[in-house]
Amino acid sequence: MPPDDGSLSDEEWLRRALDAARARDLVRDRLETLAASDGGDGDEFDRNVDDDASRAIVRGGDAPASVDRAAATAFGGWIPCDADADRTLLVDNYDSYTYNLYHLIAAVDGAPPVVVRNDAIAWHQLEPALRAGHFGRVVLSPGPGTPDRSDDVGICADVLSNAVDVPVLGVCLGHQALATAHGGVVGRAPVPMHGRLHVLVHDDSPLFAGIPSGGGTGEGGEGGSFVVTRYHSLAVDAASLPECLIPCAWTERGGGDGGGVPSNESATNAEIEDAGGVVMALRHRDRPHYGVQFHPESVCSRFGERLYRNFAAIAKAHNEGGSRTRPTEGVAGVMAPRGIDPAIVCIAPDAPTNATTGGFATVDGDGKTRLMWMRLPGALASTPGGSEALFWRLFGGDDAGAELNDPRARTIAAKDTFWLDSATASVAGQCPRSRFSFMGGRGGGLWRRLVYALPRPERESARAKAAARRAAEGAAARAGDDDAPRDPPIVSLSDEKNDGSDAGVDDLPFDFRCGFVGYLGYEMRAECDSPAPRHYSPVPDAALYFADRAVAVDHSNDDVYLLALEAEGDARSWMAETERTVLALGSFDATKANKGDKQTGSASHTNEAAYAYEGGFTFRRDRDEYVGDVQACQRAIDRGETYEVCLTNELRRTVGELSLGAGGDGEVGGSIPAPRAPDPATLYSVLRRTNPAPYAAFLCFGGCDFGGAPDNSSAVSSDVTSDNSSDPLADVVAVCCSSPERFLRLSAGGVLEAKPIKGTAPRVQPLGCDADVAEASKLATSVKDRAENLMIVDLLRNDLGRVCVPGTVSVPGLMKIESYASVHQLVSTVQGTKRGGVPTAACVAAAFPPGSMTGAPKFRTVEIIDTLEPGPRGVYSGSVGYISVPRKSGDGAFDLNVVIRTAVVKPGLRGGGVWVGSGGAITALSDPVGEWEEMTLKARAVLRAIRACDEAASGTV
Numbered sequence: 001m002p003p004d005d006g007s008l009s010d011e012e013w014l015r016r017a018l019d020a021a022r023a024r025d026l027v028r029d030r031l032e033t034l035a036a037s038d039g040g041d042g043d044e045f046d047r048n049v050d051d052d053a054s055r056a057i058v059r060g061g062d063a064p065a066s067v068d069r070a071a072a073t074a075f076g077g078w079i080p081c082d083a084d085a086d087r088t089l090l091v092d093n094y095d096s097y098t099y100n101l102y103h104l105i106a107a108v109d110g111a112p113p114v115v116v117r118n119d120a121i122a123w124h125q126l127e128p129a130l131r132a133g134h135f136g137r138v139v140l141s142p143g144p145g146t147p148d149r150s151d152d153v154g155i156c157a158d159v160l161s162n163a164v165d166v167p168v169l170g171v172c173l174g175h176q177a178l179a180t181a182h183g184g185v186v187g188r189a190p191v192p193m194h195g196r197l198h199v200l201v202h203d204d205s206p207l208f209a210g211i212p213s214g215g216g217t218g219e220g221g222e223g224g225s226f227v228v229t230r231y232h233s234l235a236v237d238a239a240s241l242p243e244c245l246i247p248c249a250w251t252e253r254g255g256g257d258g259g260g261v262p263s264n265e266s267a268t269n270a271e272i273e274d275a276g277g278v279v280m281a282l283r284h285r286d287r288p289h290y291g292v293q294f295h296p297e298s299v300c301s302r303f304g305e306r307l308y309r310n311f312a313a314i315a316k317a318h319n320e321g322g323s324r325t326r327p328t329e330g331v332a333g334v335m336a337p338r339g340i341d342p343a344i345v346c347i348a349p350d351a352p353t354n355a356t357t358g359g360f361a362t363v364d365g366d367g368k369t370r371l372m373w374m375r376l377p378g379a380l381a382s383t384p385g386g387s388e389a390l391f392w393r394l395f396g397g398d399d400a401g402a403e404l405n406d407p408r409a410r411t412i413a414a415k416d417t418f419w420l421d422s423a424t425a426s427v428a429g430q431c432p433r434s435r436f437s438f439m440g441g442r443g444g445g446l447w448r449r450l451v452y453a454l455p456r457p458e459r460e461s462a463r464a465k466a467a468a469r470r471a472a473e474g475a476a477a478r479a480g481d482d483d484a485p486r487d488p489p490i491v492s493l494s495d496e497k498n499d500g501s502d503a504g505v506d507d508l509p510f511d512f513r514c515g516f517v518g519y520l521g522y523e524m525r526a527e528c529d530s531p532a533p534r535h536y537s538p539v540p541d542a543a544l545y546f547a548d549r550a551v552a553v554d555h556s557n558d559d560v561y562l563l564a565l566e567a568e569g570d571a572r573s574w575m576a577e578t579e580r581t582v583l584a585l586g587s588f589d590a591t592k593a594n595k596g597d598k599q600t601g602s603a604s605h606t607n608e609a610a611y612a613y614e615g616g617f618t619f620r621r622d623r624d625e626y627v628g629d630v631q632a633c634q635r636a637i638d639r640g641e642t643y644e645v646c647l648t649n650e651l652r653r654t655v656g657e658l659s660l661g662a663g664g665d666g667e668v669g670g671s672i673p674a675p676r677a678p679d680p681a682t683l684y685s686v687l688r689r690t691n692p693a694p695y696a697a698f699l700c701f702g703g704c705d706f707g708g709a710p711d712n713s714s715a716v717s718s719d720v721t722s723d724n725s726s727d728p729l730a731d732v733v734a735v736c737c738s739s740p741e742r743f744l745r746l747s748a749g750g751v752l753e754a755k756p757i758k759g760t761a762p763r764v765q766p767l768g769c770d771a772d773v774a775e776a777s778k779l780a781t782s783v784k785d786r787a788e789n790l791m792i793v794d795l796l797r798n799d800l801g802r803v804c805v806p807g808t809v810s811v812p813g814l815m816k817i818e819s820y821a822s823v824h825q826l827v828s829t830v831q832g833t834k835r836g837g838v839p840t841a842a843c844v845a846a847a848f849p850p851g852s853m854t855g856a857p858k859f860r861t862v863e864i865i866d867t868l869e870p871g872p873r874g875v876y877s878g879s880v881g882y883i884s885v886p887r888k889s890g891d892g893a894f895d896l897n898v899v900i901r902t903a904v905v906k907p908g909l910r911g912g913g914v915w916v917g918s919g920g921a922i923t924a925l926s927d928p929v930g931e932w933e934e935m936t937l938k939a940r941a942v943l944r945a946i947r948a949c950d951e952a953a954s955g956t957v
């Protein structure tokens with residue numbers, strides 16, 4: 001097998017990873033057989049294995065434990081890491097902070113730990129490796145649930161009870177498991193504390209060497225207070241501890257962040273918490289076992305690395321003390337493929353490898369495809385109506401002189417188009433990251449439309465299954481083309497060349513080189529490391545174009561770029577024609593277009609009454625139900641099942657289902673009947689002006705006729721398809737998005753960046769007035785909002801950490817205020833450098849669905865959300881953006897948003913409707929009614945835009 005010097009193609013990498021996964025299963029099977037047969041010595045194995053192969057792999061003589069021989073052989077060409085008494089085993093309790101520990105450990109150990117999920121291996125499988133000293137120490141991660149439930153802690157309980165001589169550090173749930181293992185009681189903490197900071201005091205045990213106790217200065221030269229982040233609802237009951245467990249750190253009296261306690265807590269509990277003395281660390285009297293209740297790996301914890309270094313030193317001293325069995329020098333240890341981090345491929349099933357779906361940004365091919373591009377300097381400056389005029393002119397049928405009599409004419413013309421619209425670009429002072437917009441329509445010979453439905457489980461109705469089948473059959477179909485479905489093209493930009501100048505394709509100021517554009521719906525989590533969905537979306541789970549033509553706008557200088565992938569020799573004529581159209585825009589009659597960029601933001605919020613308009617919409621859950629669900633989330637938090645839940649609701653208005661008077665407070669004012677869904681083109685034009693946002697987008701997919709409406713309960717007739725045959729928009733799903741939030745971006749240079757938003761406050765009219773500024777500064781200092789934000793920042797660090805080079809994950813911006821048309825937001829920035837060899841799709845899969853839409857820890861919290869939300873989220877909570885064709889060497893850059901503040905429209909005359917999702921983060925500190933209000937606040941900007949469309953359609957404006 002050739003060494004992996006980083007040059008492996010995505011496919012090769014994936015193939016090897018899958019081979020490894022298969023080999024893992026094989027090893028496990030064989031180990032189990034071996035254990036059952038009571039055998040297990042090397043001879044037994046030697047009869048079954050190819051000796052040459054095994055000798056080639058196992059370096060340095062005899063392997064002392066059969067686990068290594070078996071693994072080495074089963075892994076075939078995979079090389080082993082040497083047994084390393086300085087290496088750490090990290091047991092993952094399905095937490096969203098495990099990979100933060102991973103990076104912390106890697107920084108101190110100089111090698112990444114080996115990660116194993118708590119249920120991925122049995123004790124009889126792990127025990128020989130520990131006994132043989134293959135790991136210098138074990139770290140047990142935090143996690144949801146309770147330490148005395150074996151489903152929650154899995155193998156941690158065995159490690160703590162049986163690995164008497166192995167150094168162990170339990171973090172949070174791991175710490176609580178230490179107490180439970182010795183008969184201590186873990187019960188409710190005085191007050192649940194999630195994402196909250198606290199000063200700790202300690203007893204100067206070696207675990208805290210060099211760390212100050214309390215708010216003072218430390219002796220070890222690292223001054224400052226011992227401030228740590230807490231994420232826990234449960235705590236060790238000090239009075240219940242057996243003699244062998246010694247508490248060694250506590251919360252300092254009055255050392256909290258001043259954010260108060262949940263309103264439902266009793267005064268006594270609040271007092272107990274405030275009095276300090278909550279146990280924050282334990283050590284075992286005789287064993288090298290330790291536990292910390294706080295999170296040393298959190299970005300806001302101080303001395304985390306120091307603490308782990310202390311633990312590693314204690315472990316080393318213990319191991320070198322002689323009592324422990326030492327591994328034979330140089331024998332095979334943990335299997336790892338060359339160049340790939342063992343954590344990704346070792347024993348644990350891990351999302352980045354097993355969740356990779358094929359098809360994105362595939363590298364390979366015939367080498368003949370090339371990107372042609374052309375820059376039209378300043379072309380937009382002379383275009384009345386700005387980029388909006390450009391889009392409708394190029395892709396919405398607005399030629400000079402065209403009459404727009406049919407109110408849906410633009411949408412009809414815009415079928416199968418996209419516009420990734422940096423709509424705040426022209427709002428002074430807002431969002432430096434919204435520099436480029438990308439737009440396109442049905443392209444050339446490589447263009448495809450991919451409409452994807454997840455396979456439905458058996459219990460789904462026959463109708464839903466038939467719809468999914470139709471979608472599958474329509475997948476990859478080219479509009480207007482009766483050919484059998486075609487796969488997306490495999491493209492390699494092997495001959496990158498500019499058309500007509502010396503500049504190369506690397507001189508483009510943005511990373512998009514044509515490629516996939518569209519959305520991934522929330523239920524696509526089924527393809528990632530998340531539980532399978534309970535509800536399936538009746539709109540496609542994913543819809544993407546393979547866009548081989550695109551127009552890009554640089555808002556910083558009004559340059560327009562034309563991009564075309566040329567395979568069939570037709571790019572040149574498209575470039576020439578599009579160039580002519582763009583240049584002719586200068587003479588375009590702007591009155592035919594909507595008001596463009598230069599007016600953006602001016603048509604704002606004078607009509608307060610418009611805020612209250614939510615006419616004709618039905619909430620999926622009314623106020624009482626929603627408030628009840630917020631309380632259910634808080635009960636789950638109290639039980640230690642989750643730290644934060646992003647709970648959402650849906651507003652819906654379907655054709656033929658006008659429901660005036662339903663729902664809870666304030667959502668009804670339906671004076672305007674809506675016989676039709678809003679026209680998507682009109683709606684988007686309004687939305688981008690009234691709620692400009694840096695991750696705005698307009699997508700208008702044809703080929704999406706699923707014959708239904710979200711949550712299967714609407715009054716849509718089942719003969720939708722046949723009746724709609726004459727309706728050109730019957731098969732359209734349009735996404736009108738005004739999202740302020742970046743989910744994840746991968747630059748061509750390999751840097752991943754997430755920009756989570758948590759913390760929302762209303763804006764006050766007139767914008768910028770004292771009260772408006774006061775709202776912003778209240779948000780900036782709100783403990784509740786900062787806790788929400790911190791939890792998601794730590795979660796995103798984790799998700800990026802799964803695919804990033806150890807030590808490169810950083811938080812260059814923590815909780816900055818960004819102000820949009822209707823809300824202020826707290827925004828953080830998380831960055832990391834992608835590891836070479838990790839495929840593009842694996843980066844998306846490692847972090848999808850966006851953590852700000854799930855809460856933490858992600859896996860368990862998604863399960864909790866599923867029990868509360870009675871329908872699919874669909875496009876909402878997913879992601880819209882691009883995944884670029886990769887460059888000759890390097891990765892396919894991508895830029896994906898979080899789909900919020902978005903209307904999903906089915907503009908068909910029958911079965912149509914509009915859906916708006918909205919929600920917010922629920923924590924222990926949430927006020928349930930306040931959460932209902934925040935949820936309606938977030939929906940307002942979109943509802944207001946729909947109202948404007950209704951008014952326009954009924955001629956009231």
Ligand SMILES: C=C(O[C@@H]1C=C(C(=O)O)C=C[C@H]1O)C(=O)O
Binds near residue numbers: 646917918921
């Ligand atoms: C759930 C939504 O937004 C999410 C929740 C936020 C919050 O709780 O403050 C902020 C931005 C989003 O991550 C929404 O807008 O519907």
Ligand SMILES: NC(=O)CC[C@H](N)C(=O)O
Binds near residue numbers: 231639
């Ligand atoms: N972060 C954690 O490990 C939490 C542990 C436990 N579920 C609690 O809430 O106390």
